[in-house]
Amino acid sequence: MYRSHTCGELNASHINTEVTLSGWVQKSRDKGFIVWVDLRDRYGITQLVFDEERTPKEMMDRAQKLGREFVIQVKGTVIERASKNPNMATGDIELLVTELTILNESLLPPFTIEDKTDGGEDLRMKYRYLDIRRNPVKNNLVFRHKVTQQVRNFLSNEGFIEVETPYLIKSTPEGARDFVVPSRMNEGQFYALPQSPQTFKQLLMVGGMDKYFQIVKCFRDEDLRADRQPEFTQIDCEMAFVEQEDILNVFEGLTRHLLKEVNGVEIEKFPRMLYDDAMRLYGNDKPDIRFGMEFGELNEVAQHKDFGVFNSAELVVGIAVPGGNAYTRKEIDKLIDWVKRPQVGALGMVYSRCNDDGTFKSSVDKFFDQEDLAKWADVTGAKPGDLICILSGDKNKVRAQLSALRMELAERLGLRKPNEFAPLWVMDFPLLELDEETGRYHAMHHPFTSPKPGQIELLDTNPGDVKANAYDLVLNGNEIGGGSIRIHDKETQGIMLKHLGFSKEEAKAQFGFLMDAFEYGAPPHGGLAFGLDRLVAILGGQETIRDFIAFPKNNSGRDVMIDAPAAIDEQQLKELNLKLDLK
Amino acid sequence: MYRSHTCGELNASHINTEVTLSGWVQKSRDKGFIVWVDLRDRYGITQLVFDEERTPKEMMDRAQKLGREFVIQVKGTVIERASKNPNMATGDIELLVTELTILNESLLPPFTIEDKTDGGEDLRMKYRYLDIRRNPVKNNLVFRHKVTQQVRNFLSNEGFIEVETPYLIKSTPEGARDFVVPSRMNEGQFYALPQSPQTFKQLLMVGGMDKYFQIVKCFRDEDLRADRQPEFTQIDCEMAFVEQEDILNVFEGLTRHLLKEVNGVEIEKFPRMLYDDAMRLYGNDKPDIRFGMEFGELNEVAQHKDFGVFNSAELVVGIAVPGGNAYTRKEIDKLIDWVKRPQVGALGMVYSRCNDDGTFKSSVDKFFDQEDLAKWADVTGAKPGDLICILSGDKNKVRAQLSALRMELAERLGLRKPNEFAPLWVMDFPLLELDEETGRYHAMHHPFTSPKPGQIELLDTNPGDVKANAYDLVLNGNEIGGGSIRIHDKETQGIMLKHLGFSKEEAKAQFGFLMDAFEYGAPPHGGLAFGLDRLVAILGGQETIRDFIAFPKNNSGRDVMIDAPAAIDEQQLKELNLKLDLK
Incomplete structure (x- = not known):
């Protein structure tokens, strides 16, 4: 048994108890006749004391040689501290050490493991495993866990079923660039990593799974703007036999639940604003209304x-x-x-x-x-x-x-107060968006979003004016989620794809399985997806998603810690029937 | 509002209530003067009735034309059924329909949507969205959700933090073949999809996250034996400052919790057996001891x-x-x-x-x-x-x-009774396994598994005899999980990698970041991973994992529903600096 208690739990009630602790040496103060060591683990810091009166000489020597980030195990007696530290959970006590075991030594870390570190972004990323020892990063990861557990419990209680959809799917030309995965067994063919489980969740609706959710990784091979990641996490949801109002209610409920459980903030009813009004009043489809x-x-x-x-x-x-x-x-x-x-x-x-x-x-x-x-x-x-x-x-x-x-x-x-929360539904987004370069309209959300009732006729004459059954949830000026009521009949889907410039053959090749599925009794359905990374960051009162991801990539899509991506063996390429074709 | 109730909840207490239901036409019996329709949704089946006395002619006509799997919405009055069906939750009542709306028509499905279907495996996979409407498949997916929720709640209550590790990582030659992902931004370089988050969870331990878990997809590009999937799901766990006994206790607790909550089976203490004894008594390292x-x-x-x-x-x-x-x-x-x-x-x-x-x-x-x-x-x-x-x-x-x-x-x-559960820990696996073809030893679990205390010297003389701090959890003759106490010091790790035939340079190139991390105070740690797909199947009293995966792939790694993998555009290949090199 490496420990009887954690470094965060001992207090005055434990005085005179014999305990065992394990952890890292945060720092050590050596006054010659007395050595104080701050011992740290995930749960807190406990002060250890060695002094020449009570500590055997041999142990005193070893205590004096403890370096920062050494991993040690100590046994000892909890004693009252002479000068108490009211800012510390364990500030009333210290541990008089009777046994000291060095479990592992440590080189001097490349930056200080303190709340305010002297390490720059690059160094912290290279040694992310040390960065995670720091409270700000560690607390963010624990916070993220807490949020996802709340999300799962809330949705499960509402009757949603988490269904895992596949990661090795098929490339589609619509939207952002796909990451692809060459198949060894199917020569010359590729899987794609999902940009979202959109089509699969719609197929689950056709399959009768009327309340689906999934917390799932998604992938986009885009040139990375600041604070975008090539892999990111979505809370993905879909419901059948619902109208827009039903969906808004459930996910307003979820967000309210999170704000209450995680932030202790109670918000009655989320305001709603039309997209056109948001643009007119704030010049932005995700206005900060704090x-x-x-x-x-x-x-x-x-x-x-x-x-x-x-x-x-x-x-x-x-x-x-x-x-x-x-x-x-x-x-x-x-x-x-x-x-x-x-x-x-x-x-x-x-x-x-x-x-x-x-x-x-x-x-x-x-x-x-x-x-x-x-x-x-x-x-x-x-x-x-x-x-x-x-x-x-x-x-x-x-x-x-x-x-x-x-x-x-x-x-x-x-x-823009980080601890004030102002959610807002932005409603009735345009169905289509003009690509100024190509002069072609493309789907603002995605090609499965339904137009507002009675507006489908406008597609021919004023495509830019057609509004969609599409909505975003905005929190403090950030889009944290968006969704729509989907098209559930093959005819409307065909009209949409035609207006998006797909030929019948292209449509069939790309979305044939979805359009086939719509022939077999697709129910009315809709859903939404939350960006988990950003949601967690905002609930955490911050805006940088990287600080809420355990092992993020940099702006070139590199993991500098493990040095990926990297070259692969000639043999691997050969098995995949590929050759490099470098410029 | 598409429905006031589900098709599974109406009973005698609702008689004379006006309700709205939505769902699929399971079947319809037309006696001319009366039409009964079984309306199905995720929650059950409710019998609808239309008869010439009480139903307007126009509606009667439409009711008679309802085909299988049509999606309809009905309003009506709950009435007592003349001939009750005690085998059906809603068997005491039927719905006298006053309003009928056809929400979507359906072609005749390619197989019957019944518990015992006439559809073969191939057809069911191609139309998986219809297969999911069938109770056996739907119930399996709901069951899987229930199991994963229980896993998450149990581990969270035990202080574990779910941390997401990256999917775009680095290829390693050890073990099975990696799926790789060409990087567009880093010319000529590739990411790999993780075979498991092994190194990341060890880095989290170095980072002080002393109780980690994750339910996570893993990927192996292996020639698929029956009932293997190229992507599969793991319950991945790791703990720091623990001995083998601590890990066994936690995960025996988890398994006991699942057996109790999900199967209603209480098992006191799991028996343990040495690997050598399992081989001697059952010829197998995963004996079925039912x-x-x-x-x-x-x-x-x-x-x-x-x-x-x-x-x-x-x-x-x-x-x-x-x-x-x-x-x-x-x-x-x-x-x-x-x-x-x-x-x-x-x-x-x-x-x-x-x-x-x-x-x-x-x-x-x-x-x-x-x-x-x-x-x-x-x-x-x-x-x-x-x-x-x-x-x-x-x-x-x-x-x-x-x-x-x-x-x-x-x-x-x-x-081999599916509803009897006989868990078993198999302990002290060999550290190394001889590859008969190459005459080379490789790690039986993985290169980070620690040898039993005092056995490291045997590596030089009798490598095949060295036992590891490695254990498997076996349930009903299936390995559902395995793990080990890891090597946490750089020196032992170096010896192991040498014996596995890695040169210093190879070891540095592949695991350098982990060995670097071990220089900065790695705590003693260990863990285990459960195969979720198999665990769920066995708890569900079945052995075919495919039936517990929403969208499985076939033995050639193909998704026959979406027809993936598939060829990609010349342009996409060019952006990735790749050329096909077909045989």
């Missing part, structure tokens, strides 16, 4: 004056920055530089200061009088002391730009 | 007579078949043919009948007298009325052959 700063569209009150920039713009739109009139001219110039950065891409920014006396001072006083500016304040909801920031130009672009500015300013103003 | 028929080794009592076959054999070994003396000569001849089949490979079989009067009649009466045969009966534990079957030859081969015969006979005698 704070206001809603967009005010100013075309009516700012156009038809002599200011050409506004007059030629498709959209003139502003936000009121609370207390922003306190900004100096220099600070505002910096803000203008910020929106002009290539990542944001605005050409410039107009502003209007809202003075405490009710007057205004704008950057375009030449063209607009106080009455005009008062209207701007009215539309943007600005109050004395605020600053109105205005962008103009192409509608889609300018909304994205102002949304970026809104988020940046909220961040600076401390309005 | 029944006896233990081996009796007969060298001492059967050699040194004039029977050359026995005299030249390394091992002469027999079993007593209960009641086997009732077999006719013809039946025994058939049994001899059975052991001579190439799958078993025996050259012949000697037998001795144990007559009710205490005399014996053997096939080798020329060489052995009654006194000899009495000794055989004594050693094999044969009683009057039994038949002693004896094989001889090379020890390893003959044990395997007699084990096959023992299992076959037990099957015929009905001794």
